[in-house]
Amino acid sequence: MSNRIRVRLGAVTAFALSAITVAIAAVALGNRRTEDEIETHVDELLSDSEPRDGEFSRDDIEELPAPVRRYFTHVLDDGQPHVQVVRLHQRGEFRLGGPDSEWRPLVADQYVTTRPPGFVWDASIDVLPRVPARVLDCYEGGDGVLRAWLLGAVPVASAGPSPEMNEGELLRYLAEAVWYPTALLPAQGVEWEAIDDRSARATLEHRDASASVVFHFNEHDEIERVTAERYRMEDERYESWTGHFRDYRDRNGRRIPVEAEVGWGRPDDDERYWRATIDRIEHRPMGTNRQSDGEP
Numbered sequence: 298m299s300n301r302i303r304v305r306l307g308a309v310t311a312f313a314l315s316a317i318t319v320a321i322a323a324v325a326l327g328n329r330r331t332e333d334e335i336e337t338h339v340d341e342l343l344s345d346s347e348p349r350d351g352e353f354s355r356d357d358i359e360e361l362p363a364p365v366r367r368y369f370t371h372v373l374d375d376g377q378p379h380v381q382v383v384r385l386h387q388r389g390e391f392r393l394g395g396p397d398s399e400w401r402p403l404v405a406d407q408y409v410t411t412r413p414p415g416f417v418w419d420a421s422i423d424v425l426p427r428v429p430a431r432v433l434d435c436y437e438g439g440d441g442v443l444r445a446w447l448l449g450a451v452p453v454a455s456a457g458p459s460p461e462m463n464e465g466e467l468l469r470y471l472a473e474a475v476w477y478p479t480a481l482l483p484a485q486g487v488e489w490e491a492i493d494d495r496s497a498r499a500t501l502e503h504r505d506a507s508a509s510v511v512f513h514f515n516e517h518d519e520i521e522r523v524t525a526e527r528y529r530m531e532d533e534r535y536e537s538w539t540g541h542f543r544d545y546r547d548r549n550g551r552r553i554p555v556e557a558e559v560g561w562g563r564p565d566d567d568e569r570y571w572r573a574t575i576d577r578i579e580h581r582p583m584g585t586n587r588q589s590d591g592e593p
Contacts, residue, residue, distance in 0.1 A: 331446050335433050338417045339408050342437045343382065346410040351379040353479055361483070362491035367518040372478050372545075372552040378582030379479040383409035389573025391422045396568050403573065411480040413439075414470050414503050421449075434466070439504030441466030443530075460505070461528040468508035471501050472523045472540050476553050477580065519545050519554070522564055529561060539567045549580045 353373045358366050385407050390400035405420035418434040424447070431449040435442050441462035445454035456462055471487070474480040481487050481499060490498040492511065500509045513522040520542055527538035538561055542554035553575075560569030 331431055331449050334444070335417070335419050335431075338433065338435050338437055338442075339419075342408055342410055342415050342417050342435070345413060345415070345438065346382055347412040348381055349379070349412060351484060353377040353379070353482065357482060357484060361489050362497040364495055364514045364518070365489050365497050365512075368512075368514055368520060369478070369482070371518040374550060377479065377550055379482070379484065380411055380477045380580045380582055382411075382581040383407075383477045384579045385409075385476060385575050386577040387420075387573040388576050389571070391420075392570045393422075393424060400572075403571075405573070409470070409473075409477060411477065411485055414467065414480070414486075414501065416466075416470055416473075434469075436463070436466035436470055439463060439506065441506075456530055461530075463504070463506040464508060465528050467501065467503055467506045468510060468525055468527055468538075471499060471508045472510050472525065475520050475523075475542055476575065476578065478551055478553065517545075519552075524564065536561050537563050537567075539564050548578050551580065553578070 353369070353375065355370065355375060358369050361369075387403070387405040387407065389403050391403040392398050392400050402423045403420055405418055407416060407418045409416040415437045416435060417437060418432070420432040420434070421429045422432060424430045429448065430453065431446045433442065433444040440458035441464070442458055443454065443456040443462065444452070447453050457466075471481075479485065483489070486501055486503075488500045490500070492498060495515075496511055496513045498509055498511050500507065502508075508525075510523050510525045512520050513524070515521040522542070523540040525538050526535045528534070529536045529538075539559070541558045541564075542556070544554055544556040545552050546555050548555075555575045556573075557575075558569050558572040560567035560571075562568050
C-alpha cells in the first residue's frame with residue numbers, strides 16, 4: 298500500500314470517527330433534554346397534588362347505580378384511604394400500525410395524581426430491534442400532551458395541548474382509574490349514571506375538559522371493559538375506543554386488574570394497539586405513608 302493511500306485512509310477514518318463522536322454527543326444531548334422535559338412534567342404533576350384526608354365508606358355509595366355499588370364493595374374495604382398519588386410499572390407490547398402490524402416490546406412508568414386528576418406516562422417502545430422510541434403521554438395542569446423521540450433524542454411526534462387532546466387524556470385517566478379505584482368515588486368528582494344491571498356511565502369534569510366512559514361489569518362485580526367515544530388524531534375524528542381488563546389481584550388493600558388491552562373500535566372488532574401487565578404498583582393514600590406492592 299502506498300503512502301498516499303495510507304494517508305487518505307487515515308483521513309477518512311479520522312473523519313468517520315469524528316462524525317460518529319458528534320452523532321453520539323448529539324444523541325446524548327437530546328436524551329438529556331428529553332429526560333429533563335419528562336422530569337419537569339412529573340415534578341409539576343406531583344407538586345400540584347392536593348393532600349386531603351378521606352376514606353371509603355359504604356355510606357358514600359348508597360345512591361349509586363347497583364352495579365357500581367357492588368363493584369366498590371368488591372374491590373375496596375370499609376375505611377380504605379382515598380389514594381392521592383400512584384406510581385405503576387407496565388411491561389407489554391405496542392402496535393404502531395394497523396391490525397396486521399407487528400407488536401413491539403414496551404416498558405413504561407406511570408405517575409398518577411387524583412387531586413387534581415392527572416398522569417404522566419413515560420414509555421420506551423422498540424420501534425425496530427435495538428431502536429427504541431421514548432414516548433411521553435400526559436394530562437397535567439388540565440393539558441393533554443403527546444411527545445415522541447426516536448432514540449430518546451430525535452423528535453418524531455408532537456400533539457397537544459388542544460381541546461381534543463385535553464379531553465382524550467382526561468378520558469384515559471378516568472378509564473384507567475380501575476388501578477386506583479377510590480378515584481372513581483363521587484367524593485373525587487365522578488358522577489355515575491345507570492344504564493343497566495351490568496353497566497353504568499361515569500363522567501368527570503376538570504378545567505375545560507369533560508370525559509365520559511361506560512364501565513361494564515362482569516358476574517364477579519369487576520370492571521371487565523370500558524367504552525367511550527375518543528378523538529383519534531390520525532383520522533381527525535371521534536371513534537369508538539375500548540379497554541379490556543382482567544386478572545384481578547389484591548394490591549395494597551385494593552382489588553385491581555393487572556392485565557389490560559386497549560384498542561380502537563367496538564369490543565367485538567376493536568383494533569388493539571396496546572397490551573400490558575402491571576407488574577409493580579405503589580399507592581400513596583391521602584395523609585398516610587406510601588404503600589407499594591408488586592408481584593405476589
